[in-house]
Amino acid sequence: MLSSINSRAIVPVACAVTGFVIACCVLLYTFVKDDLIKGEIQHAADLSDTIIKSTRYAMLHDDRESLSNIINSIGEQNLVEHVRIFNKKGLIMFSPDTQEVNQFIDKSAAGCNECHAGLEPKRSLGTMAKARQFTNSDGNDVLAITAPFYNDPECSNAACHFHDAGQSLLGTLDIGVSQDPLKRTLGQIQNRMIMFSGMVLVLTVGAVCSLLYRQVFLPIKQLADFTENSSSDRLNVDFPEVSGEVARLANAFQRITSRVRELEEQLHHKENGASPPDSLS
Amino acid sequence: MRQAGPQADLKQVPGREDLRQRIEARIRRLERASGTGLWSMVLFLAVSYFAFDGFAILPDLSDDVRSMLGAPPPGEMISLALVVYAFSSIVRTLARMSRNIKPYMGLMHAAFFAAFYTFYQLSGVLQDNFWAVFFAGISVMGLDNYYLWAHSNEAIGKERALLESMRRGGEENV
Numbered sequence: 001m002l003s004s005i006n007s008r009a010i011v012p013v014a015c016a017v018t019g020f021v022i023a024c025c026v027l028l029y030t031f032v033k034d035d036l037i038k039g040e041i042q043h044a045a046d047l048s049d050t051i052i053k054s055t056r057y058a059m060l061h062d063d064r065e066s067l068s069n070i071i072n073s074i075g076e077q078n079l080v081e082h083v084r085i086f087n088k089k090g091l092i093m094f095s096p097d098t099q100e101v102n103q104f105i106d107k108s109a110a111g112c113n114e115c116h117a118g119l120e121p122k123r124s125l126g127t128m129a130k131a132r133q134f135t136n137s138d139g140n141d142v143l144a145i146t147a148p149f150y151n152d153p154e155c156s157n158a159a160c161h162f163h164d165a166g167q168s169l170l171g172t173l174d175i176g177v178s179q180d181p182l183k184r185t186l187g188q189i190q191n192r193m194i195m196f197s198g199m200v201l202v203l204t205v206g207a208v209c210s211l212l213y214r215q216v217f218l219p220i221k222q223l224a225d226f227t228e229n230s231s232s233d234r235l236n237v238d239f240p241e242v243s244g245e246v247a248r249l250a251n252a253f254q255r256i257t258s259r260v261r262e263l264e265e266q267l268h269h270k271e272n273g274a275s276p277p278d279s280l281s
Numbered sequence: 282m283r284q285a286g287p288q289a290d291l292k293q294v295p296g297r298e299d300l301r302q303r304i305e306a307r308i309r310r311l312e313r314a315s316g317t318g319l320w321s322m323v324l325f326l327a328v329s330y331f332a333f334d335g336f337a338i339l340p341d342l343s344d345d346v347r348s349m350l351g352a353p354p355p356g357e358m359i360s361l362a363l364v365v366y367a368f369s370s371i372v373r374t375l376a377r378m379s380r381n382i383k384p385y386m387g388l389m390h391a392a393f394f395a396a397f398y399t400f401y402q403l404s405g406v407l408q409d410n411f412w413a414v415f416f417a418g419i420s421v422m423g424l425d426n427y428y429l430w431a432h433s434n435e436a437i438g439k440e441r442a443l444l445e446s447m448r449r450g451g452e453e454n455v
Contacts, residue, residue, distance in 0.1 A: 018420070019416045023363075023412075024413075
């Protein structure tokens with residue numbers, strides 16, 4: 001089966017092109033996914049910055065009721081899975097979930113161990129390192145980000161406060177947003193890429209293969225059959241309908257066989273001692 | 282010119298036997314070369330099997346070893362290298378096919394794709410990129426091994442035809 005010219009020429013190339021296109025699609029999907037996740041992390045980081053700036057005034061005035069209202073309002077948003085503020089010791093001070101208020105956060109949990117892995121906790125992290133992805137107890141995929149409340153001069157100098165100037169970190173905001181929209185978008189991109197890749201493969205591999213088969217391999221096969229099976233009596237009867245270089249080849253073959261037939265007839269007449277026919281003289 | 286006398290036949294037989302043995306040795310070598318491609322494919326599939334689990338069979342690298350190795354390359358750079366490698370390999374194999382140059386017989390591709398799995402694993406993005414390496418490997422090694430197999434089979438066919446013609450020539454001499 002693999003000895004025919006079309007299987008030797010088409011099948012390996014078609015398989016190689018198909019494999020390469022699939023590999024490139026997987027890589028492209030990975031790139032798109034990474035870019036979308038980075039965008040989502042940046043969006044969550046911007047959101048956490050907005051919350052920190054929004055709560056700044058209430059914190060400076062030690063207005064815990066306003067702070068609690070702000071956190072509760074943010075927690076009511078559809079895509080916000082959790083939002084909490086905890087102090088330097090890890091005690092949760094504000095959260096829409098009243099059950100977790102005054103509970104200690106687990107420092108070894110994902111998101112916390114980025115800073116608390118070593119003996120000395122890290123003072124600052126890049127935007128991407130602040131983010132973590134996990135599945136919460138409700139089974140929802142969550143992208144969470146932590147942002148520190150640093151001790152500014154206004155905080156340590158405020159008359160109502162007790163933070164001293166040597167304390168660098170006052171607390172941390174932890175906000176988690178649902179990844180459902182991101183998952184839906186990635187699913188749509190995946191389906192569209194599969195569809196378009198399939199169409200591109202069908203068009204390129206399929207069209208090139210069918211054209212090659214119709215224009216090159218089939219005429220060659222017909223010509224090969226013709227040269228193998230034709231007898232000198234049938235040369236003008238079963239001549240295949242071909243064009244281009246294959247037609248030139250077929251015509252050349254036909255001329256050669258005609259000439260051979262003529263020479264054979266000439267020889268035959270010479271042997272019999274008869275005069276050759278007019279057409280040969 | 283054929284030497285027909287008995288003296289000539291006696292002189293010719295040892296040379297013919299030597300040639301026959303050399304042809305048979307070439308056939309065996311070609312068959313082995315054809316099998317090498319199959320073994321490289323088996324090796325690649327075995328590495329892929331372990332890579333699918335994230336090389337769970339291997340122990341985790343210690344912090345000392347990680348710090349000695351340094352920071353892993355970013356996933357984007359590995360992907361770029363993978364695309365360039367797969368593309369250039371396919372083009373090179375197609376060029377060799379079109380010019381009928383002797384194919385590679387080594388395990389080079391299997392080693393390279395195993396290295397890609399390793400780099401992705403060290404960068405922590407193997408899970409996302411496993412299928413890209415797998416399909417790139419299958420297409421590159423499939424094409425390469427197909428050419429090796431076809432080239433070897435063609436050469437074996439020629440050698441066997443030569444053996445057959447020698448056998449016929451020997452019978453005619455007898």
